[in-house]
Amino acid sequence: MRHLKRGRKLGRNASHRHAMFRNMAASLIRTVRIDEDAENAPKVAGRIVTTVAKAKELRPYVEKLITLAKKAKPHEARAEEFATTAERNSSEWKQWRESEKWQQWAQAKAPAVDYRRRAFALLRDQEAVEILFDELADRFEDRQGGYTRIIRTRQRIGDGAELCLLELVDYTSIGAEVEDEVETEEANAE
Numbered sequence: 001m002r003h004l005k006r007g008r009k010l011g012r013n014a015s016h017r018h019a020m021f022r023n024m025a026a027s028l029i030r031t032v033r034i035d036e037d038a039e040n041a042p043k044v045a046g047r048i049v050t051t052v053a054k055a056k057e058l059r060p061y062v063e064k065l066i067t068l069a070k071k072a073k074p075h076e077a078r079a080e081e082f083a084t085t086a087e088r089n090s091s092e093w094k095q096w097r098e099s100e101k102w103q104q105w106a107q108a109k110a111p112a113v114d115y116r117r118r119a120f121a122l123l124r125d126q127e128a129v130e131i132l133f134d135e136l137a138d139r140f141e142d143r144q145g146g147y148t149r150i151i152r153t154r155q156r157i158g159d160g161a162e163l164c165l166l167e168l169v170d171y172t173s174i175g176a177e178v179e180d181e182v183e184t185e186e187a188n189a190e
């Protein structure tokens with residue numbers, strides 16, 4: 001009996017499976033920032049193509065990461081109240097560092113740092129963690145879960161595996177708004 005043995009094995013051992021999910025999650029998150037000059041740049045932001053079985057297993061992995069990023073936001077906002085704008089290692093910064101404000105800042109910032117470290121432990125990709133906490137947490141601030149969607153597309157020719165798109169919800173509408181803003185700014189500049 002397979003009691004408490006949930007999840008698909010996907011023809012891999014545990015360490016291979018964890019590495020695969022780590023790489024796929026990092027790839028999905030990194031597609032949010034499209035670099036047009038890159039050689040293998042994604043055509044659509046916030047979307048990867050994979051098999052349905054892999055996508056179903058990856059979905060909770062990614063959604064838990066986004067939830068971690070959302071939980072860190074209030075702590076970072078509270079820490080900003082006690083932060084300083086002084087340049088590092090200046091005399092003003094050193095005074096702040098020795099003051100009560102720094103202690104309060106450190107107390108408020110500690111949970112956010114913990115959430116970042118937990119996300120990094122799962123992803124092992126610093127750029128993906130930055131995107132996750134800086135962009136995706138803001139984007140899904142008002143959404144209570146369901147950050148990804150699976151769209152079935154076709155069967156793969158070689159083995160007949162059912163392929164799908166795993167994408168971040170509401171990304172295309174936000175991407176269209178950004179494009180409209182860029183076009184408006186370019187028109188105003190001329």
